[in-house]
Amino acid sequence: MSHKNTAPAQFITFEGGEGVGKSTNIEFCRRLLEQQGIDVIVTREPGGTEIAEIIRDELLKKPHNERMSDVAELLLVFAARAQHIEALVKPALERGCWVLCDRFTDSTIAYQGYGRGLKLETINQLKTIAQLGIEPDKTFLLDAPIDVGMGRAKARGPADRFEIEQLDFFSRVREGFLAIAKNSPQRVCVINAAQELSQVQIDLKSAIEQRVLEIQTVEIHAIDTQKLDAQKRKSEQQ
Numbered sequence: 001m002s003h004k005n006t007a008p009a010q011f012i013t014f015e016g017g018e019g020v021g022k023s024t025n026i027e028f029c030r031r032l033l034e035q036q037g038i039d040v041i042v043t044r045e046p047g048g049t050e051i052a053e054i055i056r057d058e059l060l061k062k063p064h065n066e067r068m069s070d071v072a073e074l075l076l077v078f079a080a081r082a083q084h085i086e087a088l089v090k091p092a093l094e095r096g097c098w099v100l101c102d103r104f105t106d107s108t109i110a111y112q113g114y115g116r117g118l119k120l121e122t123i124n125q126l127k128t129i130a131q132l133g134i135e136p137d138k139t140f141l142l143d144a145p146i147d148v149g150m151g152r153a154k155a156r157g158p159a160d161r162f163e164i165e166q167l168d169f170f171s172r173v174r175e176g177f178l179a180i181a182k183n184s185p186q187r188v189c190v191i192n193a194a195q196e197l198s199q200v201q202i203d204l205k206s207a208i209e210q211r212v213l214e215i216q217t218v219e220i221h222a223i224d225t226q227k228l229d230a231q232k233r234k235s236e237q238q
Ligand SMILES: Nc1ncnc2c1ncn2[C@@H]1O[C@H](COP(=O)(O)OP(=O)(O)OP(=O)(O)O)[C@@H](O)[C@H]1O
Pocket: 016, 017, 018, 019, 020, 021, 022, 023, 024, 025, 152, 153, 156, 193, 194, 195, 196, 197, 198, 200
């Protein structure tokens, strides 16, 4: 039986500091979901579309001749997000495709809010404009001590404009992510990313399977409700 018309496609985001394993584990989750016959796309922020990737390049490239202002950084992040949502995320969800996204607005709250010290109220206002009402259904926060993530990121290649920030910046960013998880316990699932990769993936697998079960329950309920409505209509006609 096809469930495609009743189960809502899921928007799942992966969050966390530098080098915690988001890209590695998002691919792992893609394979898990595809094995279950679910249509999935993987994307990232900032980026994910041609225009949003151009904005990403500007945001990440090492300092220009002038320092990028914090507000300019915030607006660029949201410009990229507006493009990404309208051109890629929303259409994919509407055609029933699950979207796995490497970073989203929780990163803005953590980096531009907690890290740079910009007002969370301003971030919320921009979010309302840029996201077209789209919110993550589930978020996996990969959490690890900063030295663990930075060590992995450094081993991977040269640092970008964010990665050259100081330890106190990343401490505030981590604090920001953990505060979001505390405030949204239903949506945000914290995974201990300092563990061996095999253990991280055991934890993720069980959380993803749990989510698929929850969705199937919603789906079965929707099918049952449709059946009951049809029976009711039939008996009213008799
Ligand atoms: N649990 C783990 N244990 C050891 N190494 C890991 C683990 N998870 C990821 N790695 C390695 O750490 C490096 C960074 O991982 P990855 O690129 O997936 O992180 P990321 O969170 O996407 O990083 P960034 O945000 O900086 O792009 C990679 O070389 C990856 O193979």
